Amino acid sequence: MSSLREGPAIVVRREDYAPPAFWIDTVDLAFDLDPAKTRVLNRMRLRRNPDVAPQALRLDGEDLNLARVLVNGGGCSFRMDGQTLVLENLPEGAEPFDLEIFTTCAPEKNTQLMGLYVSQGTFFTQCEAEGFRRITYFLDRPDVMASYTVTLRADKDRYPVLLSNGNLVDSGNLPDNRHFAKWVDPHKKPCYLFALVAGKLVAREQRIVSRSGKEHLLQVYVRPGDMDKTEHAMNSLMASVVWDEARFGLPLDLERFMIVATADFNMGAMENKGLNIFNTKYVLANSATATDTDFANIESVVGHEYFHNWTGNRITCRDWFQLSLKEGLTVFRDQEFSMDLCADPSARAVKRIEDVRVLRTAQFPEDAGPMAHPVRPDSYVEINNFYTVTIYEKGAEVVRMMQTLVGRDGFRKGMELYFQRHDGQAVTCDDFAQAVADANPGSELSRLLPQFKRWYSQAGTPRVQATGRFDAEARTYTLELAQTCDPTPGQSDKAPFVIPVAIGLLDAQGRDLPLHLDGGPAVAGTQTVVLSEACQSFVFTGIDAEPVPSVLRGFSAPVVLDMNLSDAELLHLLAHDSDPFNRWEAGQRLALRRALHAIRAEGPVHQEPLDEAFVAAMRAVLRHPALDAAFKELVLTLPAETYIAEQLDIVDPQRIHAVREAMRSQLAHALHEDWIWAYEQHRDNGAYRPDPVSTGRRALTGMALTMLCLAARDNGNPVWPGKAYQRFKDAGNMTDRFNALSALVIAGLPLASEALARFHGMFRQEALVLDKWFALQAGAPDRGGNILPAVRQLLAHPDFNLRNPNRARSVIFSYCSANPGAFHRADAAGYVFWSEKVIEIDAFNPQVAARLARALDRWKKLAEPYRSAAREAIARVAAKPDLSNDVREVVTRSLAD
Structure with missing residues (x-):
């Protein structure tokens, strides 16, 4: 991690x-683990890269104490260039040579949680992207892949479990109550893995047999006392193994596969080969402590x-600019996995809508802001x-478009060719796209591949303008599609993208019409056309009456669709569209239209901004x-304040908040x-099960209870607050x-304080549950500026710990990033707190600070006085x-013109 405070950023x-000037073939690491002073002996076998001119060997390092350097067992000359170890006069020629480096580091002082660190008395590592250099001097880059042997030595009582990548080949006792474990990874990997x-850990274990008949050991390691929260993680791991082999023919390639949970982790999880390290948030769950989410x-x-075991580990990135090669592809795979586990089509649709909501509320603003970058960036600090x-979500949409263009079976063929060509290599996004195209000759992807790859090189969210025209005499419906993409930092002119657009046409009764594109054969339901020029027309024949168009079904491309449908047409889609995504989208467009009208209106916010037609549709x-x-x-959830803000040129966060709250209050009363x-029909579910039907019922029950509490707050009726507290x-x-x-807190009811105190008393020993308790209060609706003082009080709470990323996010991020109505204060106090x-x-x-810094990167859209105060x-x-450098890059780009 280049976060050192020394010299200008590069x-x-x-x-x-x-390419690297040297290859590292084998790595033999020996660790004597001690929190204050861990000793690392690194023995490597290297050879010169014959394709690169002879030069010095430059090894990355950070916060290391160097004790010894030997080449082929003898002394050698070396020098330090900053924190880079430079070795010259190394053996010439193609013969490999041995390099031995002995260093020490202080894991207990490693607050960055990158490299080797200690959390609650346990050693962990995090090496992606550039953390391995904090463990030993190395060529810390993803295209250097080596075979690893690792020996761990430690005190037997304090560290009874010793784990590393691959297979355990030896273990035993040592003098002074110490012991060792030796691990060999049979697969070459880059050091970030x-x-x-x-x-001191305990493990849930499960032995499975793959389709080939091989037996594998699956293990989920947690701290003692958390074993009862590991069943779901193990079930998810088993389902993942089965799915990947069935869907893509990719088997588990190790004798064992391990997951370890830690409370101190900057990310969600890390795919280290065979030894995944997870944030506890994504491992620990039982019905008493974890929600359906x-x-x-x-x-x-x-x-x-x-899934990274193959898409990321077996084939990895040539350089970090190719990050979406593994992340975009693997997000797509995990989305498909979750959808494939849903037996019911409606549950699949719910998953798709949830994924698109994340994209549109988080990625679209990024694409429109100062941190905009292509899926394959061109530069970074x-x-x-x-x-x-x-990189992740938009990258996944790019992969999804590939599948759309070649079909599900064609995409599997592309994956198979990708592994035939590149297994065990570090490659590029171009290599993946080429494999999918080559496996499907004659496909639209193959025909348009150079143009399609603009999705990797061009930043920004394309806008597609759709205009429909019905010709009664000719019995045709013409859909004109035009695409544009606004300038982004460093990219002013955008060439046309390849955009698959899924289309349906509905008749007056709401039925899908058969589609004859340009007189071609009939397609039932949905036809996908490909927009590859700045403007194209698609003519559907045999249309007897003017249809209602359903465009961009299933969100077939990550674009903004501009189509001026009337309220009547949107209501028709909401009532009848066979495509669940566009049915939901019609409701969102109707709500957004009303929100924007109320925001742009003169004078105070109208307390009933919704018309009867919209209310009736929601009913x-x-x-x-x-x-x-x-x-x-999902349909009854109003568009998020951040999504509404993105539709405006000038943003008044307080007015957006007031309008959305007025809309929600009106729905609470009008649909009382x-x-x-809804509450009475769905509140009883029997024994807890996290299946889609049960989770849906609980979600609707929770929404109904919130709405009933909101109405009760306004009319002073104590019945529903009492029922909510009793249900709590x-x-x-x-x-x-x-x-x-949440219903009590969101409504701001007096019983909320009592419930919050009771909740804390019940779960004060459950860290992940307390994160929810903190986040709920920091993210509550602001009433008279009360949230920021509450947030400052939460920071002084005995259970708050700023150095734990989960806890910091639960309060500070919930306020600054997820509560715009409270954060954007006219007195600028929210911005002062942020800084x-x-x-x-x-x-x-x-790393955590840089994520927080992103909370204000859309400041230029703000109205005054917010804009000047944010700047x-x-x-x-x-x-x-x-x-x-992490934070400086964000704030510098934010301030740039």
Whole structure:
């Protein structure tokens, strides 16, 4: 991690990539683990790269104490260039040579949680992207792949479990109550996939047999006392193994596969080969402590990290600019995994809508802001700043478009060819796209591949303007599509993208019409056309009456669709569209249209901004006998304040908040009897199960309870607050309990304080549950500026710990990043708080600080007085002389014109 406070930041450019001057074939690491002073003996076998001109060997290092350097067993000359170890006069020619480096480091002082560190008495590592250099001097780059042998030695009582990558080949006792374990990884890997864990841990174990008949050991390691929360993670891991072999023919390639959970982790999880290290948030769950969302996230993240075993580990990135090669592809795979586990089509649709919501509320703003970058960036100062929703979620959409263009079976063929060509290699995004195209000759992807790859090289979100025209005499419907993409930093002119657009046409009764594109054969339901020019027309024949178009079904491309449908047409789609995504989207567009009208209106915010037609449509959805409860909850959820803000040129966060709250309050009152019906019909689910039907019922019940509490707050009726508090006390699972608590807090009811105190007393020993308790309060609706004082009080709470990333995120991020109505204060106090915390956290954990710094990167859209105050706060951070490169890159780009 280049977060050192010394010298100017260095810009790394993709065009400057050069192969390494040396290859490392084998690595033999021996660790004598001690929190204060860990000794690392690194024996490597290297050879010169014959394709590179002879030069010195430059090894990356950071915060290391160098004790010894030997070449072929003898002394050698070396020098330090900053923290880089430079060795010259090395053996010439193609013959390999041995290099031995002995260093020490202090894991207990490693607050960055990168490299080797100690958390609650246990050793962990985090090496992606550039953390291995904090363990030993090395060529810390992903295209150097080596075979690893690792020996761990430690005190037997303090560290009874010793883990590393691969297979355990030897273990035993040593003098002085010490012991050792020796691990050999049979697969070559880059150093960012190295891992070790040592501590007092217990494991849930499961033996499985693959399709080939091989037996494998699966293990989930946690701290003692957490074993009862590991069943779901193990089930998710087993499901992942089965799915990857069935869907893509990719088997588990190790004797064992291990997951280890830690409470101190900057990320969600890490796919180290065979030894995945996870944030506890994505491992620990039982019905008493975890919500339905937690269960779903664990399933998804466990799947994601396991799928990296092939897409990321067996084939890795040539350089960090190719990060989406592994991350975008693997997010796509974990999304497909979660959808494939849903037996019901409506549950698949709910998952797709949830994924798109993340993309549009997080990635689209990134694409429109100062940190905009292509899926394959061209430059960076700090690579940790590019673990973004663009690399992950937009990258996944690019892969999804490939599947759309070649079909599901064609995509599997592309994956098979990709592994035939590149297994065991470090490659590029171009290599993957080429394999998918070559496996499907004659496909649209193959025909348009050079143009399609603009999705990797061009930043920004394309806008597609759609215009429909019905010709009654010719019995045709013409759909004109035009694409544009706004300039982004460093890219002013954008060439046309390849955009698959899924289309349906509905008749007056809401039925899908058969589609004859340009007189071609009929397609039932949905036809996918490919927009590859600036403007194209598609003519559907045999249309007897003007249809209602359903465009971009299933969100077939990551674009903004501009189509001026009337309210009547949107209501028709909401009532009838066979595509669940566009049915949901119609409701969102109707709500957004009303929100924007109220925001742009003169004078005070109208307290009833919704018309009767919209209210009636929401009532019809809520009461619909055939719609899934989870789908209803999604439709009835109003667009997020951040998403509304992105539709405006000038943003007044307080007015957006007031309008959305007025819309929610109106729905609470207007549908009061319907909410009672929904609550009574869905509140009983029997024994807890995290399946889609049960989670949907709980989600709708929670929404109904919140709406009933909001109405009760306004009319002073104590019945529903009392029922919510009773449900909070009696709930048989965390989802129902937390939904009831949230209803009281969101409505700002007097019982909320009592419930919060009771909740804390019940779960004060459960760290992940306390994170929810902190986050709920920091993210609550602001009433008269009360949230920021509450946040400052939470920071002084005995259970708050700024150095724990989960706890810091639960309060500070919940306030600064997820509560715009409270954060954007006219007195600028929210921005002052933000600047204080960015600077404070940056002193010990630059990665977390840089993420927090992103909370204000859209400041230029703000109305006054927010705009000037936000700029002043960013400039205050930028003026700090000893900022990390992580934070400095973010604030510098934010302030740039």
